[in-house]
Amino acid sequence: MLVFNTYFMLHKINSNILCSALSILGLLIISCRKPEPQPEAVLPTNLEVIIDILDNGLVQVEASATNANFYTITFFENSNDIEFESPDGIASHSFSASGTYSIVIKAHTTYADYIDESKSISIDLEGQTPISDGYTTPLSYPGFTLVWSDEFEGTALSSDWTYDLGTGDWGWGNNELQYYRQNNAVVDQGLLVITAQEEIVNSNNYTSARIKTQGLKSFQYGRVDVRAKLPYGKGIWPALWMLGDDISSVSWPYCGEIDIMELIGGGGSNDKTIYGTLHWDDNGSYASYGGNNSLNSGIFADEFHVFSIIWNSSSIEFLRDDIQYHIADITPTQLNEFHQNFFLIFNVAVGGNWPGNPDGTTDFPQSMYVDYVRVFQ
Secondary structure, eight states, X not given: OHHHHHHHHHHHHHHHHHHHHHHHHHHHHHHHSOOOOOOOOOOOEXXXXXXXXXXXXXXXXXXXXXXXXXXXXXXXXXXXXXXXXXXXXXXXXXXXSSEEEEEEEEEESSSSOEEEEEEEEEEOOTTOOOTTSBOOOOSOOTTOOEEEEEOOOSSSOOTTOEEEOXXXXXXXIIIOOEEEOGGGEEEETTEXXXXXXXXXXXXXXXXXOEEEOTTTOOBSSEEEEEEEEOOOSTTXXXXXXXXXXXXXHHOTTTTOEEEEEEOOOSTTTGGGEEEEEEEEEETTEEEEEEEEEEOSSSOTTSSBEEEEEEEOSSEEEXXXXXXXXXXXXXXXXXXXXXXXXXXXXXXXXXXXXXXXXXXXXXXXXXXXXXXEEEEEO
């Protein structure tokens, strides 16, 4: 028994020594191997940059590149470097003074692997419209309480807004030419800026934005004030308007439509005239009723104005800078559409049945600047 145990122990020790030797030999072999070469990162290519210089020092940058995973866009203003990381290559910044500035755009596959391009821009704030220029309205009215507002502070739309995207059916029912996308609506320096641009996206020659409060905020009756500076030019169609909450179930025009303000850009009196209109279904037939108002001098792109409605169970009044220019009686039974909740829509359309298409006189980009929207009840 003792002999067997001794033999067994010796055998076990020899086995352990052999295993250890083999392990060491394996490590030596592995350590002698050359490391596998790491694949080089594929750099982006075809970096393209579009820069739009809008009013009041606002600059919008849109970059695109092949194989880019994200972008960094840096605005150099005096001693400040304002850098944005953007998944889609979109960024904006407002410069506070006239001058020449640099912008560096980088298209990245990783943070360390990128291609870049530097751009120089000139900002001229001489003759620009300060936000304080034009008409403004108070934060309170006798007999009314402010129930909701958006002053467009911060750098993005609030959660009270969403977007309409694409081209809709038959150009949003009007043979409009623009492709709506989120990138064309920005919030900057206390303003909502909706910009129509001449660029090809998804086979459309123009882009713009259309935002709405559908499913988020809606109202029945009250006073609505919207302070805005409008775009201009042939084929440009800005609108501040409302649709009935039940549009998804009954469709248009059965839901009703309230156009707080529309402008049809172009020569003559077009850029100085706004329209306020109701649309509804009149026992199976489309019906509308509206009025218009024109400036005595200048155009609506020159400075800010306030476009309002005062809406109660009897009528809807349309006002520009607190001057009533149209009123509609909504007591007849065929106008029942206007006794329900409505949501807000702000957009800038391009082309369509009413304004016609842009022509060689139309300047792009064209922007609508909204200072605030306020609802009182």
